[in-house]
Amino acid sequence: MSSGFSDFFYTSPDGLELHARIYGEANSGHWPVVCLPGLTRNCRDFHGVALFLSQQAQTPRNIxxxxxxxxxxxxxxxDIGHYNVGVEAGDVLAGLAALGIEEAAFIGTSRGGLIIHVLGAMRPAVLRAIVLNDIGPVLEAGGLAHIRSYLERAPKPKTRAEALSAVRGAHGSDFPALTEAEWERMVAALYRxxxxxxxxxxxxxxxxxxxGLDLTQKLPDMWPQFEALAAIPLFAIRGANSKLLSAETFDQMRNRHPCVETITVDAQGHAPFLESGGLxxxxxxxxxxxEQRFAAK
Structure with missing residues (x-):
C-alpha cells in the first residue's frame, strides 16, 4: 500500500497485462466506485477524488x-485497432470480474463516459449509479478538433518546468482559475x-x-445508449468553458433523463478537475x- 492505494494487475481477454489502482480495499457494505479516465489519461487523474471517497466521505467506499x-x-x-471503446469496455469488465465486483457506481471522464454508455448496452446490471464528467451523447466536432490538434502538436518538454509552461499554454484559457498546485497535479498525471x-x-x-475522423461531418451521437440509462441515477458535470460538451447537449441530457442531477463548474473547461470546486x-x-433510494425500493 502506498499513498492510500495499491496496484492491481490483471489480464485482458486477449492477453495484455492491464493495471488499476485500488483505494479503500477494506471498505465494504456499500457500492464500490469505478473510475474511468479520458482518451490519453490514466488512473492518476482520480487520485484526489479517490482519496476523498475512500477515506474522508461519510460513506467510505472501495475505489x-x-x-x-x-x-x-x-x-x-x-494493434491500434484495439484502442476503441468497445474493447476498453470489455477490459473494464474483465478487471471487475478479476476483483469479484458485480455492480458498482461509475465515474467517467470524457472517453470514460463513452465507455459507460457502452457498458450500459453490454452489461447494464453492473451500473448502479453514474457520474459523467464533461461528456454526453453528443461530441462537439470543435472540441475533438482541439484535442486532436493538441495531441498531434504536443510539445516534448525535458523538464517539469517546461511541461508546466506547455500545459498552461494549451489549456490556460479554459482553466483560468487553476492554482499552481492544480497545474502541477495535471502535469504529474499527464507525464512519466x-x-x-x-x-x-x-x-x-x-x-x-x-x-481518420472527418470533423467536417456531423458525428454519430449516442442518444439511444444514453436513454437506455434512464433508470440509473445520473450526476452530470460540465465545465463552463467546455468545448466538447455543449450547453445545449447538457440541457437535453437534463430533459431526457428522469433521474439526473447536474452541476456546471465555473472557470473550468474539458474536463473539470474532480478534486476541485466542491466536487x-x-x-x-x-x-x-x-444507494439509499435503491435500498428503499
Missing part, C-alpha cells in the same frame, strides 16, 4: 481506477519520468486513432442518495 490498454501502467497494444526525460504516459499510436463532496452525497 477502482483503471488504466486502459496503452495508458499508464497497462501494456501497449501492437524516464531516462529520456518526461514523456506523455500513453502509447503515441493513440493519436493515430483520431487521424468530491457533491459526488459523495449523490452516491449516498442513490
Amino acid at each position: 477502482v481506477a483503471f488504466d486502459y490498454r496503452g495508458r499508464g501502467q497497462s501494456a501497449y497494444d501492437a 519520468e524516464t531516462d529520456e526525460g518526461l514523456l506523455p504516459d500513453f502509447d503515441p499510436k493513440l493519436v493515430d486513432t483520431l487521424a 468530491p463532496v457533491a459526488i459523495a452525497a449523490f452516491l449516498d442518495r442513490a
Whole structure:
C-alpha cells in the first residue's frame, strides 16, 4: 500500500497485462466506485477524488481506477485497432470480474463516459449509479478538433518546468482559475519520468486513432445508449468553458433523463478537475442518495 492505494494487475481477454489502482480495499457494505479516465489519461487523474471517497466521505467506499490498454501502467497494444471503446469496455469488465465486483457506481471522464454508455448496452446490471464528467451523447466536432490538434502538436518538454509552461499554454484559457498546485497535479498525471526525460504516459499510436475522423461531418451521437440509462441515477458535470460538451447537449441530457442531477463548474473547461470546486463532496452525497433510494425500493 502506498499513498492510500495499491496496484492491481490483471489480464485482458486477449492477453495484455492491464493495471488499476485500488483505494479503500477494506471498505465494504456499500457500492464500490469505478473510475474511468479520458482518451490519453490514466488512473492518476482520480487520485484526489479517490482519496476523498475512500477515506474522508461519510460513506467510505472501495475505489477502482483503471488504466486502459496503452495508458499508464497497462501494456501497449501492437494493434491500434484495439484502442476503441468497445474493447476498453470489455477490459473494464474483465478487471471487475478479476476483483469479484458485480455492480458498482461509475465515474467517467470524457472517453470514460463513452465507455459507460457502452457498458450500459453490454452489461447494464453492473451500473448502479453514474457520474459523467464533461461528456454526453453528443461530441462537439470543435472540441475533438482541439484535442486532436493538441495531441498531434504536443510539445516534448525535458523538464517539469517546461511541461508546466506547455500545459498552461494549451489549456490556460479554459482553466483560468487553476492554482499552481492544480497545474502541477495535471502535469504529474499527464507525464512519466524516464531516462529520456518526461514523456506523455500513453502509447503515441493513440493519436493515430483520431487521424481518420472527418470533423467536417456531423458525428454519430449516442442518444439511444444514453436513454437506455434512464433508470440509473445520473450526476452530470460540465465545465463552463467546455468545448466538447455543449450547453445545449447538457440541457437535453437534463430533459431526457428522469433521474439526473447536474452541476456546471465555473472557470473550468474539458474536463473539470474532480478534486476541485466542491466536487468530491457533491459526488459523495449523490452516491449516498442513490444507494439509499435503491435500498428503499
